[in-house]
Structure formats: structure tokens, C-alpha cells
Amino acid sequence: MPQTDFGKAIASLTMLMGYSILAVPTGIITAELSQEMNSHRQLVKCPNCSRSGHESDALYCKHCGSELADPDKRVVASEIKKAP
Incomplete structure (x- = not known):
């Protein structure tokens, strides 16, 4: 000590x-x-509130609660570009 x-x-x-x-x-x-x-994380865009960032298996929007489109018909926002 x-x-x-x-x-x-x-x-x-x-x-x-x-x-x-x-x-x-x-x-x-x-x-x-x-x-x-x-x-x-897929950037699935909500058809109601237009927010993205939902999980790929999400069925409902985490912001407004509206139903997301079927996985085959989803609108995907631009992907996050990783730095090289």
C-alpha cells in the first residue's frame, strides 16, 4: 500500500x-x-408512414403499426453502403 x-x-x-x-x-x-x-437489416419501407429499417421478417411497421407488404412485394430502400 x-x-x-x-x-x-x-x-x-x-x-x-x-x-x-x-x-x-x-x-x-x-x-x-x-x-x-x-x-x-433490410431497409423495408412502410407503405403508410414511409419509414424504413424494419427487420426482414417484420409483418407490421414498428412506428405506425400498419401491415407491411408481403416479402415478395416489398419496397426496399437503398442499402447501407459499407465502408471499404
């Missing part, structure tokens, strides 16, 4: 670095997973 102010400061910085070693990679992985999940 550090007794001096300098030792306490070094111990505090070491603890913060230890937390960041765990937190930063976790944040990066979470962001990548979220981006990958959103890229697989």
Missing part, C-alpha cells in the same frame, strides 16, 4: 490503465457487432 502522494498517484494511474485495458477493446467489439447487425 503506497504511503507517499507520488506512490498513491502512480497506483491510481495504474488502476485506471488496467480498467482501460478491459474497457476499450470491449467498446470496440460492441461497436463492431452493432454495426454488423445493422448492416444485415
